[in-house]
Amino acid sequence: MASQGRNGNGNGYAADDDPIRVGDLVIVEADRGKDLGKVVNDTITLGEVEVFWAGQQRFGSGQSPPTSPGGADGGGGGKKEIAPKMIYGKAGAGDAQLLVAKMQDELKALALCQTKVRAKKLPMEVVDAEYQWDRRKLTFYFVAEKRIDFRELVRELFRLYKTRIWMASLQGANSFEV
Structure with a gap:
């Protein structure tokens, strides 16, 4: 899984060790805050994400891979980075x-x-x-x-x-x- 659990161990588990599965609603890191998302894949690896984004570019989907500001080399060119987002945990009943x-x-x-x-x-x-x-x-x-x-x-x-x-x-x- 590309995101880390809120306990920081990177295994996709919330702090209470309740596994996060496809279909779960989770609170995730967002643009300067938090957002609610739905898990659509709980087994994807970083390598699979990189292959997916490379295919998107090759087939001209119009999307570009996620990058750090300025790209990996800080200048807008060069290798692109994928920045996984933190999963803080499952959404609660409320x-x-x-x-x-x-x-x-x-x-x-x-x-x-x-x-x-x-x-x-x-x-x-x-x-x-x-x-x-x-x-x-x-x-x-x-x-x-x-x-x-x-x-x-x-x-x-x-x-x-x-x-x-x-x-x-x-x-x-x-x-x-x-």
Whole structure:
């Protein structure tokens, strides 16, 4: 398994030695915080991940392998690194209720953002909103014909939600953070 258990032993077990299996909901390391994920493979090795990413590049999927900032050589070229994420443990029974509340809050955030976009007459369509599990980040997914200056929108959303706002374009590799 590519991720370490919260006890740091790297064997995919939570601290209580309860094995993590396919289908389990787990709390995982995310962008400057924690997120909720579902285990889809509990036997993958680092070598298999490297082969998968090499195949993705060769067949032109448009995705690139995960890298450390600047790549392994620090300069953007050279060998790419795969950065496994920490598994903190299985999601608890109460986390299902938190998931429902999170989804409801995402729908409210989406509707509010769409209203603000219309009011500002921005040439974009906001199609989804997603909170990171720990609510340290709120991502809005959008479609637009061209690059848009949405800095004022992001400032307004930050004032309302008091969390990091990320605008992600669904047109390709362009995603914008403010």
